Amino acid sequence: MLERLRKSEYxxxxxxxxxxxxxxxxxxLACAVITVFPKTRTRRLGLASALGLVxxxxxxxxxxxxxxxxxxxxxxxxxxxxxxEKTKRQPTEAxxxxxxxxxxxxxxxxxxLLDSGVIHAVGETLHLxxxxxxxxxxxMERARDGDLKKHVRKVVPDTxxxxxxxxxxxxxxxxxxxxxxQWLSRPVAIAEVAGVRALADHDxxxxxxxxxxxALRAFLYDCPDCDERLEETTASRCCGSGTGTSPLSPPDxxxxxxxxxxxVFTF
Numbered sequence: 490m491l492e493r494l495r496k497s498e499y500x501x502x503x504x505x506x507x508x509x510x511x512x513x514x515x516x517x518l519a520c521a522v523i524t525v526f527p528k529t530r531t532r533r534l535g536l537a538s539a540l541g542l543v544x545x546x547x548x549x550x551x552x553x554x555x556x557x558x559x560x561x562x563x564x565x566x567x568x569x570x571x572x573x574e575k576t577k578r579q580p581t582e583a584x585x586x587x588x589x590x591x592x593x594x595x596x597x598x599x600x601x602l603l604d605s606g607v608i609h610a611v612g613e614t615l616h617l618x619x620x621x622x623x624x625x626x627x628x629m630e631r632a633r634d635g636d637l638k639k640h641v642r643k644v645v646p647d648t649x650x651x652x653x654x655x656x657x658x659x660x661x662x663x664x665x666x667x668x669x670x671q672w673l674s675r676p677v678a679i680a681e682v683a684g685v686r687a688l689a690d691h692d693x694x695x696x697x698x699x700x701x702x703x704a705l706r707a708f709l710y711d712c713p714d715c716d717e718r719l720e721e722t723t724a725s726r727c728c729g730s731g732t733g734t735s736p737l738s739p740p741d742x743x744x745x746x747x748x749x750x751x752x753v754f755t756f
Contacts, residue, residue: 497722499552502750512554516544584671586645586662586681587703598700605691608708617708621687625705628683629713633675641678644685644699674751679713680706706754712746719744719753 497503520537544554552558599615602608607621632640641660642651652661660678662671673681681702688698711718722745744754 494550496551497747500550504552508553508558509548512544512548512558516541516548516554519544584662584673585677585703586671586673586685587700593696593700595700595704598697598704601693601697602701605693607688607691607693617705621691622708624690625683625687628686629679632679632682632686633714637675637678637682640682641673644682674749676712676714676746676749676751676753677706680709680753683713707744707756709744709753712749712751712753714751715746715748717746717748720747 499505499508520541523537523540524533526533526536547554599608603610607618609616609618637657637660638651638653641662642649645651645662646664648664650661650663650665652663653659654661658675660673660675662673663669684702684705685698688701693701709719721742723742742756743752744756745752
């Protein structure tokens with residue numbers, strides 16, 4: 490019962506402590522206000538205790554008590570000058586090697602993958618060919634066990650600069666300036682480099698391979714970096730983790746690694 494009420498995206502290692510503290514303070518203030526209402530002392534204490542108990546359980550199990558906290562808190566934190574614990578250069582969303590091949594349309598890439606047998610259409614659903622999955626997995630193991638920077642450099646244009654940052658957690662690919670930087674998290678970089686290399690064995694031209702690198706991540710079952718089973722969840726949009734276009738917009742649905750704490754694909 491408790492597990493059904495728990496929201497893992499806002500608790501445990503994902504808990505946002507500024508939001509937890511803010512909700513706790515507001516809950517205590519609400520309980521204090523109730524105790525001064527013009528009712529009998531016993532009723533006031535009973536209502537305050539009930540609110541404190543329910544609110545405390547909500548904060549413990551769901552990460553917050555005030556409705557809408559994950560959507561409103563980032564803007565409040567920004568106004569209060571709260572700085573997330575991450576490098577200022579680091580993006581809120583991971584990039585992709587696919588940005589290098591904007592001339593290839595997504596429809597053309599899908600048609601090529603269907604014609605080559607890399608993916609199969611069953612009704613309106615696309616499925617990854619299991620033989621290709623095995624080849625892709627083998628390439629992922631090569632990329633993560635070797636020099637990832639060297640593997641990335643082999644698939645990007647010769648003029649691109651490749652840099653490992655944040656203790657190797659991110660790979661930055663740049664065509665010359667900050668505006669051209671693509672930040673790939675380590676799991677994304679491993680998956681995409683391996684995808685490009687595995688597709689080469691199916692006689693698919695380079696532009697289509699690069700454009701397909703991002704879309705292939707939707708077919709992953711396990712994390713490319715640590716082999717942990719991926720989870721379909723929602724992107725946490727709390728303090729310091731990026732914000733949506735509207736505080737009322739629902740969080741993105743993502744494939745995420747609970748061990749690496751990285752989004753591998755955003756639907």
